[in-house]
Amino acid sequence: MAARVQDRAARSAPEASPKALTVLADPTRRAVFERLRSGPRSVSEIARGMPVSRPAVSQHLKALKQAGLVRDEPRGTARIYRIHAPALLELRTWLDSFWDDALGRYRDYLEDDQ
Amino acid sequence: MAARVQDRAARSAPEASPKALTVLADPTRRAVFERLRSGPRSVSEIARGMPVSRPAVSQHLKALKQAGLVRDEPRGTARIYRIHAPALLELRTWLDSFWDDALGRYRDYLEDDQ
DNA sequence: CAAATTCGTAAGTTATCGCTTACGGTAAGC
């Protein structure tokens, strides 16, 4: 079991944490992002029924785009936004590597407590 | 393939997004959290070599604790902090459900482009 | 018991962030 701890330590990679974490912190921006979960939407469609103005939604979409979380595409005068999966994978990878270390140490912690 | 899309839509759960997301947004606080990745540490040990003061680290630890991401334990005059894995699982679950929808739609998007 | 170490919190300051209103630019409809 000492070997297990050593393995985890070796796996602790000096990995950069994704920008997605910073961007997804704001609740309103998260709501915008989650509206794209069921499929591509235009800006007006996203803003419809939200407690903030349409320009505010545009600003959130800009931030999401810069973080690589969404892609946009013109469609007449409208602009269609969709979730860009690869950025989500990056976040997932970061969390997974973290999860490996944390869970293992958590098991050790519980065993020691026993 | 229409059935696949339908399955994904049915799996779209009205799930609350974890507080961990808000707390892990700040880069400095993320650095504090990542210092606990290799094992439990005292506050002074965490603050050593960081660009912010020790009280700042204490404040970050307080936020992490309120989000359930860390647990603390007195040890003489010191206080030992460690990562609390279950909160990490909650974040992982949120991301996973998101991932299912996004990845499927991303595949559809690429196929349509083909 | 006194000195030293470790830590949390309060108070105050500064910078950043999210929002609104206002405006201009572009494409579709009549």
Added chain:
DNA sequence: GCTTACCGTAAGCGATAACTTACGAATTTG
């Protein structure tokens, strides 16, 4: 061609958040 719809950005404002310094509480050490 003129109007309408849709969108991005600039400017300005208010609120929040992160940081520093200062202080006091709790524990160990000599």
